[in-house]
Amino acid sequence: MRFLLPILIVAAVFVGLNSIFTVKETEHALKFRLGEVIRADFEPGLHFKMPFINNVRKMERRIITLDMRPEQMNTAEQKFVEVDYYVKWRIVDPRAYYVATNGDMMFTRSRLAQLIRNDLRDEFARRTLSEVVSEQRREMMEELLERADERFQDFGIDVIDVRIKKIELTEEVLNSVFERMETQRTEFANELRSLGRERSERIRADADRQVRVLLADAERDAQRLRGEGDARAIEIYAQAFDQNREFFSFWRSLQAYDTAFGTENDIMLMDTRSEFFRFFDQQRDD
Known part of the structure; x- marks a missing residue:
């Protein structure tokens, strides 16, 4: 009896500790009974379970960021660009999430990355290079987010955001873009x-x-x-x-003489009895 009491106390403590569990605000919790999910709506706080019959599995409640590796994608112009993007998601239905993925986070990331990658490739293939780097990129992201959210509803997760961080052109595409810009500028200048x-x-x-x-x-x-x-x-x-007609006639004759005899070497052969020399004759008579 002396040795039985400590054993009972230890057993009671062990059972008591295994009968309670806590759920944090950043966690979802699933209660299982012999492998079957019996409850998935635990609020943050202290909760109880049956030892050895019930077990609890916890999952992330916070937003999870899936940062994708940069990948080359082809545009409608058959030009390759390197796209760096990420996906933000969270678990909203832990029961459905466990049924769809068995609670495997690696499987979820892999599946999510595969589907988002394929959808993003399709969106790039439908658009030209100028469209994917313009305001149409926002429209493309909204369509991609809506499609991804619909696909993963059965997984019990909510895709919050799909965002392209940057788009880098390959060397070949850069040369092509520069040549096109040069051609356009030349045409505009001409x-x-x-x-x-x-x-x-x-x-x-x-x-x-x-x-x-x-x-x-x-x-x-x-x-x-x-x-x-x-x-x-x-x-x-x-x-x-x-x-004074007589004076005016005399003045006009003087102008004519001045014009006719402009220099000392001028010679004019005329009859002295002509009308041109009438004033010379008058002076000689006088």
Whole structure:
């Protein structure tokens, strides 16, 4: 009896310790009875079980990040790009998760990675390089997330996010992109030069037209002013002639003499009795 009491105490302590278990806020817990799941809705705290009959298995409740290795994917243009992406998921139904995967986290990661990879390859194959690096990438990720969430509902998990961290071009694609950019820039530059030459021709033609119009207007105004000046000069000459006809005739003759005998070496053979020398004759008579 002396030795039986300590054994009973130890047994009681052992049974007591194996009759309780705790569930943390970051955990899901499944209670089994002889290998069958009998409860999966434990709240965080202290719970009880039957020793040797019930056993408990715990699973992660928090969001799990599956960081994928960068992989080469082909676009609709048959251009390979290296895609670095990740998947965020969590267990929302521990019972369904255990039934689908036997609670094997490695199997879940492998299956999730395989399906997401295949869907992502399909999405890249449907789009061009410019589309996968533009705003359409957000639309592609939303479609991929929706599809993945539907596929894994039977697994008892919720795919929260599928995100591309970066897309790197291979050396071949980089060269192709640079060549295309250079071609586009060259075409754009040629177009600008063509537009510049066309505009330059229009400006020159308009300037030439304006010059011709200005010259024509100036010539017209000059002819008009010359005509007005000649008419005014004739009017002045006429008025002067009417005031003293003899003096005006003498003045005009002096201008003619000055024009005819411009230098000392000028020689003119004329009849001295002509009208041109009438004032010389008058002075000689005087």
